[in-house]
Amino acid sequence: MIHAEGLTKQFGSITAVDNLTLDVEEGEVFGFLGPNGAGKTTTVRMLTSLISRTSGSAEVAGCVLGDPAEEVRLRGRIGLLPENVGLYEAQSAGENLAYFGRLQGMEPSRIAANIERLLRMLELWEKRDLPVATFSKGMKQKVAIARALVHDPQVLFLDEPTANLDPAAAKTVRDFILELKKERRTIFLNTHHLDEAERVCDRVGILRTRLLTVGSPTELKSRIWGRRTLARVDRVTEAILGSIRTRLGDRRIDVDGDRLVIAVDEPDRQNREIAAAIVAAGGKLRELSPVSASLEDVYLKLVHEGGSGS
Amino acid sequence: MSIGFPLLVREILQSSPAVGPTVLIGFIDAFSFWFVIGGAMLPTSIASYSIVGEKVEKSLEPLLATPSTDGEILLGKVLAALVPTMLAIWAGAIVYMVLIDRFTAAALGYLYYPNLTIVAQVFVLAPLVAIVAIEASVAVSARVQDVRSAQQLSGLIFLPLILLYVGAEVQAFPLNTTNSLLLAGALVLTALALFAISRRVFDREEILTRWK
Numbered sequence: 001m002i003h004a005e006g007l008t009k010q011f012g013s014i015t016a017v018d019n020l021t022l023d024v025e026e027g028e029v030f031g032f033l034g035p036n037g038a039g040k041t042t043t044v045r046m047l048t049s050l051i052s053r054t055s056g057s058a059e060v061a062g063c064v065l066g067d068p069a070e071e072v073r074l075r076g077r078i079g080l081l082p083e084n085v086g087l088y089e090a091q092s093a094g095e096n097l098a099y100f101g102r103l104q105g106m107e108p109s110r111i112a113a114n115i116e117r118l119l120r121m122l123e124l125w126e127k128r129d130l131p132v133a134t135f136s137k138g139m140k141q142k143v144a145i146a147r148a149l150v151h152d153p154q155v156l157f158l159d160e161p162t163a164n165l166d167p168a169a170a171k172t173v174r175d176f177i178l179e180l181k182k183e184r185r186t187i188f189l190n191t192h193h194l195d196e197a198e199r200v201c202d203r204v205g206i207l208r209t210r211l212l213t214v215g216s217p218t219e220l221k222s223r224i225w226g227r228r229t230l231a232r233v234d235r236v237t238e239a240i241l242g243s244i245r246t247r248l249g250d251r252r253i254d255v256d257g258d259r260l261v262i263a264v265d266e267p268d269r270q271n272r273e274i275a276a277a278i279v280a281a282g283g284k285l286r287e288l289s290p291v292s293a294s295l296e297d298v299y300l301k302l303v304h305e306g307g308s309g310s
Numbered sequence: 311m312s313i314g315f316p317l318l319v320r321e322i323l324q325s326s327p328a329v330g331p332t333v334l335i336g337f338i339d340a341f342s343f344w345f346v347i348g349g350a351m352l353p354t355s356i357a358s359y360s361i362v363g364e365k366v367e368k369s370l371e372p373l374l375a376t377p378s379t380d381g382e383i384l385l386g387k388v389l390a391a392l393v394p395t396m397l398a399i400w401a402g403a404i405v406y407m408v409l410i411d412r413f414t415a416a417a418l419g420y421l422y423y424p425n426l427t428i429v430a431q432v433f434v435l436a437p438l439v440a441i442v443a444i445e446a447s448v449a450v451s452a453r454v455q456d457v458r459s460a461q462q463l464s465g466l467i468f469l470p471l472i473l474l475y476v477g478a479e480v481q482a483f484p485l486n487t488t489n490s491l492l493l494a495g496a497l498v499l500t501a502l503a504l505f506a507i508s509r510r511v512f513d514r515e516e517i518l519t520r521w522k
Contacts, residue, residue: 051518082371
């Protein structure tokens, strides 16, 4: 549904997105993670034909970027929730959605049906005639998502949909994205909320101007973070560290107080070896358990170390 | 304007009953030209806000993400300012004509309105002037980064019309049929040129990425 090949955007001497190659399948929720200024919004703007690319190529929803006629067609097949919702505040939720339905060239009956379906899903149907200016931030965000969906787009681009929302409003928006996921919508989600990406996305890509890695959250955790075992002992000694390395070979061992975090390849076998190594070195083993990494660990490791996970 | 000018004419007639028809008609025609000037004044606040206002309110990006082309967006902005302007001018002109006829029928001995002059002013010159003013304002709005600058710059647009008005009053450029046709032709050419300029200065990428 989205295919980008070597997509690059430069603003003068500054490279905002560098050589991005990416595929997003139909029905997939793809999360795009990265720190501020990583190029996430620029990527979305390129993929939605709002700005041109410096080099590379991309095809979104069957339309090739760069051809003006194709780009007009593309904008009828995608929905965009920009970082700033940009609703017409003096108009009601219904009027905002109807206006964008008309801009998409929809039949009035289809506009009315879609508005009712979306506003009921978002629990805003009862407030459809109230000016948007009277809505809370979360409600406005929901109206803006409905606006992006009013014409049943093939691909939905959401740029930081829960940014600046309180936890309750963010949860409402996140739940709605999960509802859309059940409908098998193709969603490209820009976010720096890692827990959100982990809960919602089938795959994530981590961007810092360059695409550092792509994969499912589980795959990334395994590939980037690796498997690790936590061993808590009464006191960490050189003898214990040496004993573990003797039995398991040279490997990464992080020490934090009385805790050892040891990289393992085969936890079932090697955890027994670790326990034996600690006891053999005169240590007292208090706890031995697998360490489960979060997507945040993976993200921080990649973004701060700047390495590639591929 | 529609009520004030006729009341002024009535005052003139009441205070100087001997005023001749030529002087009286001179006043009436001079006042009616303000409907042409109104074509430039009325829409500029809407038109100058059109692009920069959407940018300030952050509503431009969703609009640009629709299949609307640059030309369609600009045409929409022009019509949004033109339609209410023309409705106001036409309604005002009707009130003006009715009141002028009521106050001057006895002095002139006939109903001065409707006549070809005001039809040309209200249905030809005023719409053309409005279109030129709106297109210039939209072009300004697509280039500046805040609403106040857009409105201040757009306010300059009706100055040439004031010069034209003064020129007509001192008979340097009398608005007779020939000159009115010349003026209309110049306005049509200006409107076409400005629409082309608006499309060139409406740079989506610059608006989205450089404007703060």
